[in-house]
Amino acid sequence: IQREGVAFMEAMGSGINAFDVGVGKTMTAIVNLAHNLYSGKCKRPLVVVPKPTYKKWMNEIIGYTDKKTGEFVSGVLSHTGITVNDWYNLGTDIVSKINLNSPVPERSITMVTYEGFKRLGFGDSVSDELFTELV
Structure with a gap:
């Protein structure tokens, strides 16, 4: 099903990833992001997710380190050269580490929560407008 989801998004140019719980929405979205980065359809996507x-x-x-074994479990994009900007909710600890005078690097994915998205200056009306444009 995940392969079909990625193929559909590629063929149609967009879509809504609405699989049932546990089917692989997150994985499908990540693979689709990587595909779009590699194909040049995007350079620095912003992913906004619930906290x-x-x-x-x-x-x-x-990826992550397994607490039981201490072993590193690779993520989907480990060793791909794609950078991930971990902006979480854009608290002061995160903002202090971001060079605001420099653009977000190409071939990077910026992750942020809904709260962080609002801190970027996007209010509900802008969020609604962006969503409407996507659908």
Whole structure:
């Protein structure tokens, strides 16, 4: 099903990833992002996710260290050369590390929560307008 989802998004140019719980929405979206970066359709995508799913997204993308074994479990984009900007909710600890005078690097994915997206200056009306343009 994930392969079909990626193929559909590629063929149609966009789409809504609405699989059932546990079918692989996160994985499908990550693979689709990587495909679009490699094909040049995007250079620096911004991914906005709910706070409760943020850690799952980061683990799936860049990997994590298993607490039981201490072993590193690779993420989907580990060793691909794609950089991930971990902006979370754009708290002061994160903002202090970002060079605001420099553009976000190409071939990077910037991850942020809905709260962080609002801190970027996008209010509800802008969010609604952006969503309407995508659908």
